[in-house]
Amino acid sequence: MVDFRPFRGILPRLGSDESIAERISPPYDIISAEEQSRLQEKRYNITRITLGGLDGRYEEAAEELDGWISSGALVQDDRECYYLYRQSFQGPDGWLSRDGIIGVLRTEGYEQGNIIPHEETFSKVKEDRLNLLRATATHCESIFGLYDRSDVDLGELSGRAERLFETTDALGTVHQLFRVHQTADVAALRDMFSSKRMLIADGHHRYETAYRYSLENEGDERKAYVLCTMVSSDDSGMFVLPTHRLIKGLDYRPEELMGRMRERFTVREVKSMEAMEEALGAASAPTFGLMLKDGSMHLAEHTSSQDDILWSVDAYVFQEVMFNDVLRSMPGGGDMRIEYDHEASSAARRMANGDLDLAVIVRAPSLEQVWEVAEKGRKMPKKTTYFWPKIWSGFVLYQMK
Numbered sequence: 001m002v003d004f005r006p007f008r009g010i011l012p013r014l015g016s017d018e019s020i021a022e023r024i025s026p027p028y029d030i031i032s033a034e035e036q037s038r039l040q041e042k043r044y045n046i047t048r049i050t051l052g053g054l055d056g057r058y059e060e061a062a063e064e065l066d067g068w069i070s071s072g073a074l075v076q077d078d079r080e081c082y083y084l085y086r087q088s089f090q091g092p093d094g095w096l097s098r099d100g101i102i103g104v105l106r107t108e109g110y111e112q113g114n115i116i117p118h119e120e121t122f123s124k125v126k127e128d129r130l131n132l133l134r135a136t137a138t139h140c141e142s143i144f145g146l147y148d149r150s151d152v153d154l155g156e157l158s159g160r161a162e163r164l165f166e167t168t169d170a171l172g173t174v175h176q177l178f179r180v181h182q183t184a185d186v187a188a189l190r191d192m193f194s195s196k197r198m199l200i201a202d203g204h205h206r207y208e209t210a211y212r213y214s215l216e217n218e219g220d221e222r223k224a225y226v227l228c229t230m231v232s233s234d235d236s237g238m239f240v241l242p243t244h245r246l247i248k249g250l251d252y253r254p255e256e257l258m259g260r261m262r263e264r265f266t267v268r269e270v271k272s273m274e275a276m277e278e279a280l281g282a283a284s285a286p287t288f289g290l291m292l293k294d295g296s297m298h299l300a301e302h303t304s305s306q307d308d309i310l311w312s313v314d315a316y317v318f319q320e321v322m323f324n325d326v327l328r329s330m331p332g333g334g335d336m337r338i339e340y341d342h343e344a345s346s347a348a349r350r351m352a353n354g355d356l357d358l359a360v361i362v363r364a365p366s367l368e369q370v371w372e373v374a375e376k377g378r379k380m381p382k383k384t385t386y387f388w389p390k391i392w393s394g395f396v397l398y399q400m401k
Helices: 034-040 059-072 124-137 153-159 183-193 204-216 254-262 275-284 314-327 344-354 368-377
Strands: 010-012 073-077 081-090 094-106 143-147 162-168 173-181 200-201 227-234 246-247 266-270 285-291 297-301 337-341 360-363
Touching: 010 266, 059 073, 059 124, 059 200, 059 266, 081 153, 081 183, 094 143, 094 153, 094 183, 124 204, 153 173, 173 183, 200 204, 200 360, 200 368, 204 227, 246 344, 254 266, 254 285, 254 297, 266 275, 266 314, 275 285, 275 297, 275 360, 285 314, 285 344, 314 360, 337 344, 344 360
Parallel strands: 143 227
Antiparallel strands: 010 073, 081 094, 081 173, 094 227, 143 200, 162 173, 246 337, 246 360, 266 297, 285 297, 285 360
16 A cells, blocks of 8 residues: 655745746646746746756756745745645536645555556656756656545545645636645544555656656655655546547548558548537447548447457557558558647647648546556556646645755
């Protein structure tokens, strides 16, 4: 089971004319160059640290962080706490709220079975994060973990907790941070998590980097832990968004592509985006929506007799069958590029504008599928899941110096 502890967090101390919105940011890996530039114009924005080392300037990022602490722009809590992080947002069917508990998680190898991955990772990204961690000895961003259910009423707990920050981001999500410091509440949370396993929802790269860092610093107990936000998988605000595959650089004749698709899939044409989305929602087998450059739209269903759980995951079937077997076999298939989008309407606009050659609309896996795949020791392809809203950075840091 996991070791998930309270800690003395490093928190922003805001100036009289400053808001918490100036300090925080989305996770480093979803920030565009334009947004990075805008955020880093703010004197104490966390991106000046989390995105301060991409050009090899890791020591400069560390020096800036140390300067914030020595100047009092960041201060350390005087007691060990958990922090409750509530995000309220507009979901598909109305207003939702999701509660996460922030603490520090002891890192260990996946083979122990207590911390469970579900996606593949990129080694280059991990090297960058490791260099930044070596320089700063600080976890500035949290990984996002799921546990099976909460045995503590977090709604009641939030009523006793101390509210620290509140802000609304550009997409309308309300972020609130509370300090959980009462002795009984801290003890109840620690006891609850001592019987839980955790599935990594987001932050595989950061977790694996933190574990490697702990091995490099064996014997230093503080460096064995990583900043983590734990969310119950039965939280009413917990869901997964799809990640659609957008193809560029593929030169094809629509009739030829459809002929090759019919060799591996059951294919039928649909007349509208609404009809496509309705059919995808009702499908029981891996099924894809296809938008072709001639303006036509199709559904492609794949059935498999294989027992492997991964063959029930749309993104895996796309990778193994549609991408590797069908698209790569097209003339020039080796030159195609994949981009990603979470909105089918955005993909449709880009197709209409001639920006894409093919859009593949993919269904998100259910939380049950994510757990089942992970518990069987398998991993989904990269960019299979998109847990939203993201866990924002800069509300609280974990320093190991």
